Amino acid sequence: MATTEVKTLVSTPVVALARDTDVENGGGSAGGGRPTLSVSKRTVVIVYSLGREAILQVVAEVLGKAWTTVSVLSKVVSGSDAVVLGILNGDFEKTMSEGLGDPSKLLLVNTHCIDDGSFPVDRLSEGCHYEFLYSRETPFFRRDLTRFLSLILGQRRPHDDLANKQRTNFISTTFPDVRAALPNLDILSVGSDAVELRVDLLEEAGSSSNADKRSSTVPSLKYVGQQVMLLRQHTELPIIFTTRCVKENGKFPMEDPALFHKYLRRAIQWGIEYIDVELWLPENIRKDLSEHRGNSTIMSAFHDFSGSWKWTSPEALSLFKEGARYADIVKMIAMVNTIEENYELEYFRSIIKAEYSYPPLSAVNMGQTGQLSRALNTVFSPITHPLLPMIAAPGQLTAAEINKALHIMGQLPKRDMYAIGTFRSTSQSMFMEKCFNELGLPHSVNCIDRGPRGSIESVIMQPGFGGAYVNPPLTSSASYIPSKSDAARAIGSVDTITVTDDETDERQTKFIGENTTWKGIRATLTRDYVPSAYRGRAVIVLSGSESDAAAAIFALRSLDVGTIYTVGFKASGPLAAGLEPFTSIQSVKLVEQPFVIVSALPPEKSLLVQPLLRHYRSSGHSSPPSTRGKVFLDLTNGPRKGDPLRVAASAGWTAYGIDDVNAWTTVETLRVLVGQNVPFDFVRMAAGNGLY
Numbered sequence: 121m122a123t124t125e126v127k128t129l130v131s132t133p134v135v136a137l138a139r140d141t142d143v144e145n146g147g148g149s150a151g152g153g154r155p156t157l158s159v160s161k162r163t164v165v166i167v168y169s170l171g172r173e174a175i176l177q178v179v180a181e182v183l184g185k186a187w188t189t190v191s192v193l194s195k196v197v198s199g200s201d202a203v204v205l206g207i208l209n210g211d212f213e214k215t216m217s218e219g220l221g222d223p224s225k226l227l228l229v230n231t232h233c234i235d236d237g238s239f240p241v242d243r244l245s246e247g248c249h250y251e252f253l254y255s256r257e258t259p260f261f262r263r264d265l266t267r268f269l270s271l272i273l274g275q276r277r278p279h280d281d282l283a284n285k286q287r288t289n290f291i292s293t294t295f296p297d298v299r300a301a302l303p304n305l306d307i308l309s310v311g312s313d314a315v316e317l318r319v320d321l322l323e324e325a326g327s328s329s330n331a332d333k334r335s336s337t338v339p340s341l342k343y344v345g346q347q348v349m350l351l352r353q354h355t356e357l358p359i360i361f362t363t364r365c366v367k368e369n370g371k372f373p374m375e376d377p378a379l380f381h382k383y384l385r386r387a388i389q390w391g392i393e394y395i396d397v398e399l400w401l402p403e404n405i406r407k408d409l410s411e412h413r414g415n416s417t418i419m420s421a422f423h424d425f426s427g428s429w430k431w432t433s434p435e436a437l438s439l440f441k442e443g444a445r446y447a448d449i450v451k452m453i454a455m456v457n458t459i460e461e462n463y464e465l466e467y468f469r470s471i472i473k474a475e476y477s478y479p480p481l482s483a484v485n486m487g488q489t490g491q492l493s494r495a496l497n498t499v500f501s502p503i504t505h506p507l508l509p510m511i512a513a514p515g516q517l518t519a520a521e522i523n524k525a526l527h528i529m530g531q532l533p534k535r536d537m538y539a540i541g542t543f544r545s546t547s548q549s550m551f552m553e554k555c556f557n558e559l560g561l562p563h564s565v566n567c568i569d570r571g572p573r574g575s576i577e578s579v580i581m582q583p584g585f586g587g588a589y590v591n592p593p594l595t596s597s598a599s600y601i602p603s604k605s606d607a608a609r610a611i612g613s614v615d616t617i618t619v620t621d622d623e624t625d626e627r628q629t630k631f632i633g634e635n636t637t638w639k640g641i642r643a644t645l646t647r648d649y650v651p652s653a654y655r656g657r658a659v660i661v662l663s664g665s666e667s668d669a670a671a672a673i674f675a676l677r678s679l680d681v682g683t684i685y686t687v688g689f690k691a692s693g694p695l696a697a698g699l700e701p702f703t704s705i706q707s708v709k710l711v712e713q714p715f716v717i718v719s720a721l722p723p724e725k726s727l728l729v730q731p732l733l734r735h736y737r738s739s740g741h742s743s744p745p746s747t748r749g750k751v752f753l754d755l756t757n758g759p760r761k762g763d764p765l766r767v768a769a770s771a772g773w774t775a776y777g778i779d780d781v782n783a784w785t786t787v788e789t790l791r792v793l794v795g796q797n798v799p800f801d802f803v804r805m806a807a808g809n810g811l812y
């Protein structure tokens with residue numbers, strides 16, 4: 121392996137990128153515990169171009185903060201995250217040469233609008249911790265910004281969830297231009313936990329005139345930046361940024377390791393979730409990327425195409441150890457000729473599992489003979505899809521092929537899944553059946569009416585029972601489900617029943633009562649605002665009963681909101697602490713400006729929220745421009761009176777309806793029931809087309 125010193129293209133950055141930890145247990149969806157937020161005291165500084173100051177307002181809204189502009193940074197009293205600072209890029213450049221003050225107290229984000237075809241100069245990009253490229257011409261800009269800010273602030277940690285998942289897949293896209301993928305991206309990524317962008321396969325239109333020349337052309341950073349932005353706007357899945365070299369079936373030239381360094385370093389600055397770092401790269405580059413990975417996850421990658429490399433060789437272990445030095449996941453991939461080499465890989469995998477608790481190994485064999493290993497690998501398995509222009513490596517399988525192979529090998533037994541409940545469960549169960557087909561899962565979906573007392577108990581005791589979702593939910597006191605997640609217990613309702621084998625007794629299965637609705641609500645609330653935007657802010661919840669509002673209250677608490685004022689019910693359950701009932705119309709005066717209003721009113725009373733939405737409209741009641749963002753969540757289900765969503769939108773609220781929450785809840789339900797990831801946009805699209 122080359123360990124020679126290289127001169128890299130990336131100049132020493134003015135600022136170092138530390139891992140930001142604004143949130144403990146930040147994703148909020150792993151485990152049952154209530155996530156708690158802790159405050160990071162770094163001042164967010166937005167570097168912007170002349171004429172593009174509008175970005176400051178949007179960043180401030182997404183963060184739920186006030187903003188102001190400065191012309192020098194050295195005098196900034198850092199250590200406060202109360203206000204977002206904006207600085208013009210020209211002023212920032214001057215301040216860079218004069219000294220930034222204490223850069224460890226600042227989080228410098230270069231922002232650049234690419235609508236005019238321009239791209240940031242290296243000086244500016246490298247002088248900042250992060251960079252946000254955006255287009256104002258798309259409706260997805262705000263969501264992309266929220267996603268970017270949540271990651272760089274450490275408030276969204278996709279890898280925490282994926283590291284705990286039993287099996288993870290990523291789809292290797294092979295498009296020369298991701299625009300070709302966008303119409304099919306939702307269907308392409310069903311069953312994927314992440315999307316790989318093969319940067320080396322990107323081709324800029326008109327960059328060369330003949331195929332030979334094209335194969336040696338590296339796409340410009342400008343083109344790559346635009347492609348990253350487009351892809352990220354169209355998928356909620358984490359992105360894997362890969363610059364595969366020519367020797368390992370890619371197109372990046374190996375003569376120039378500094379080029380890899382520059383692109384990968386920039387990918388970290390763009391807030392990409394996973395960075396693929398090839399193991400042959402000089403150690404100083406791998407080390408530098410690891411030290412500056414911010415909140416990105418590093419995947420070490422090793423490929424051998426010779427056909428003579430062996431999993432049984434001493435080199436295999438030393439390559440794993442070398443990869444492990446600077447990575448969070450170690451990927452090892454070899455071309456094989458015999459079926460035995462799959463067994464050798466499984467033996468190697470078992471040794472690594474037994475001896476190294478960290479980092480996890482993702483290892484597969486290439487070629488048709490190696491396909492068995494693609495089914496057996498559980499950590500970030502690369503997959504393909506029939507709609508892709510080509511496979512990314514010989515022998516790649518689809519998610520459905522892997523699941524079918526696992527089923528035949530007895531690793532994925534058929535289970536009977538149940539939709540227990542009402543009319544809605546029936547249409548949702550049809551959608552679930554379609555997902556199972558698409559994913560090649562052997563399970564059946566059975567719809568049953570809730571029926572008399574005791575009927576659920578008899579269903580879950582069936583030998584093939586594999587799990588159920590229950591709508592309307594069960595009260596969490598149901599004695600036949602003795603184990604419940606913390607969330608289900610606190611909320612007081614179980615909407616999903618999962619089955620696990622009892623580790624202490626092989627013959628026993630264990631039922632666990634889960635609540636996925638709160639996760640659906642939290643996912644909805646954090647699409648256009650980062651989690652910390654909710655911290656300490658007042659909320660009003662209207663509901664006919666405590667139980668109808670409980671999942672929303674739990675989700676809001678997970679975001680560390682301030683006082684929750686209640687209308688229409690008085691809480692007395694485990695979530696009651698800190699809730700204040702509105703007793704009369706006079707109570708409205710108590711709340712200066714709620715950040716969130718949630719209505720969980722029954723349909724016939726849905727109208728009652730409208731006066732409040734109008735009362736607190738953004739242009740009316742005192743609303744400083746910096747905190748104008750306000751969220752209305754309408755959880756009312758069924759034919760309603762009035763049109764609260766329309767009233768909210770026209771009064772300046774960011775409004776979400778029950779359809780968004782239901783789609784996110786379905787995503788969570790599929791994750792907990794069958795461990796499969798089906799993207800939100802796919803669920804939403806299917807729901808819109810009347811599929812469920």
Ligand SMILES: O=C1C[C@@](O)(C(=O)O)C[C@@H](O)[C@@H]1O
Binds near residue numbers: 396423484503514
């Ligand atoms: O590392 C890998 C694995 C892979 O080479 C495969 O064998 O499926 C496909 C690549 O796109 C990816 O980066």
